[in-house]
Amino acid sequence: MDNKQIVITRFGGPDVLAIQSSALPEPQAGEVLVKVAFAGVNPIDVKTRAGLGWAAAQNKDNLPWVPGYDISGSVVKVGEGVSALQPGANVAGFIGFPLRGGGYSQYVCVPQSELSVVPDAVTLEAAAVLPLAGQTAAQALSKAEVKEGERVLILAGAGGVGHLAVQIAIAAKAEVYTTCSEGNLDYLATLGAHAINYNFEPVSQRLQDVDVLIDLVGGDAALDALKCLSDDARVVTVPTLSAELICEKAKLLGFNATGMLVDPNPQQLDTMLYMVSVGLLKTEIQHVYPLTEAAQAHIQLESGHTRGKVLLDMQC
Numbered sequence: 180m181d182n183k184q185i186v187i188t189r190f191g192g193p194d195v196l197a198i199q200s201s202a203l204p205e206p207q208a209g210e211v212l213v214k215v216a217f218a219g220v221n222p223i224d225v226k227t228r229a230g231l232g233w234a235a236a237q238n239k240d241n242l243p244w245v246p247g248y249d250i251s252g253s254v255v256k257v258g259e260g261v262s263a264l265q266p267g268a269n270v271a272g273f274i275g276f277p278l279r280g281g282g283y284s285q286y287v288c289v290p291q292s293e294l295s296v297v298p299d300a301v302t303l304e305a306a307a308v309l310p311l312a313g314q315t316a317a318q319a320l321s322k323a324e325v326k327e328g329e330r331v332l333i334l335a336g337a338g339g340v341g342h343l344a345v346q347i348a349i350a351a352k353a354e355v356y357t358t359c360s361e362g363n364l365d366y367l368a369t370l371g372a373h374a375i376n377y378n379f380e381p382v383s384q385r386l387q388d389v390d391v392l393i394d395l396v397g398g399d400a401a402l403d404a405l406k407c408l409s410d411d412a413r414v415v416t417v418p419t420l421s422a423e424l425i426c427e428k429a430k431l432l433g434f435n436a437t438g439m440l441v442d443p444n445p446q447q448l449d450t451m452l453y454m455v456s457v458g459l460l461k462t463e464i465q466h467v468y469p470l471t472e473a474a475q476a477h478i479q480l481e482s483g484h485t486r487g488k489v490l491l492d493m494q495c
């Protein structure tokens with residue numbers, strides 16, 4: 180049996196994604212071999228493929244490189260000393276972050292410490308939505324110390340991180356406002372947010388007295404959103420490229436502002452899987468592409484207008 184993987188052979192457009200076959204890897208001590216059902220596609224995969232950002236800088240001498248940090252699937256073999264997971268268990272994880280990657284594989288060896296068990300009530304598709312995006316959402320809201328009753332503005336509520344951030348903030352009983360284009364207004368309203376069409380007019384013309392800004396867009400949209408904030412507001416800006424600029428401007432205006440880098444935390448993923456299993460969190464999937472169409476998946480993500488997540492089906 181061979182193991183098909185999607186590799187980046189060199190940095191460039193979506194066409195540099197290639198399929199490579201190799202022998203099945205053997206789990207080492209503390210690792211399990213996972214048969215990957217679905218791999219999540221994240222903006223960092225696309226940026227790294229294009230040669231942008233720090234993950235590309237770190238891996239430039241390490242090509243071909245297998246991208247992918249989000250997986251769901253089932254355990255097929257366990258290495259020495261593994262007791263928490265058995266063959267047949269359904270698992271999900273935010274794996275190999277930031278350097279190893281490896282999620283765009285049909286089979287991958289993963290330290291058991293990076294994996295969560297997927298409850299029976301959660302599909303493997305839903306589980307693959309959560310790791311990187313869900314933890315970014317939870318960690319951004321936690322950094323901002325969002326409290327019950329606060330007015331929270333989340334830029335890009337319809338995206339991979341945004342649709343989960345909106346729901347987690349609503350579960351924390353915040354009053355949630357979010358920006359999106361016209362086609363996502365109804366979707367975000369059904370999640371319980373006040374949705375604002377950013378194409379109609381800048382959000383600063385529509386909203387005031389915001390306690391917390393969760394910025395998932397960066398650049399000019401974030402700079403405009405600073406005008407919506409009340410005195411002593413908190414800002415968490417998530418896109419790394421413009422974080423320094425946004426924080427500098429926010430601090431000049433007297434706000435408490437910070438960037439962030441998501442930190443893999445399997446216990447946090449356990450909590451989100453539980454929330455999905457009891458219906459507190461709904462995952463949205465725009466499209467599942469077969470692994471042979473990884474380039475199309477990247478093109479979709481690069482459009483900047485994906486609702487929820489894009490996944491790769493690694494077994495077809």
Ligand SMILES: NC(=O)c1ccc[n+]([C@@H]2O[C@H](COP(=O)([O-])OP(=O)(O)OC[C@H]3O[C@@H](n4cnc5c(N)ncnc54)[C@H](OP(=O)(O)O)[C@@H]3O)[C@@H](O)[C@H]2O)c1
Nearest residue numbers: 222315335337338339340359360417418439440441484485
């Ligand atoms: N620092 C970290 O650790 C970290 C972790 C994860 C993600 N990130 C970064 O955070 C950002 C969001 O990630 P993601 O996975 O959520 O991306 P994504 O899924 O690709 O976001 C797509 C969404 O962005 C919305 N959007 C596009 N332009 C917008 C605008 N001007 N105003 C409001 N919404 C807009 C789109 O909604 P419409 O179609 O309605 O326009 C779409 O639903 C990315 O820059 C990513 O690189 C950073």
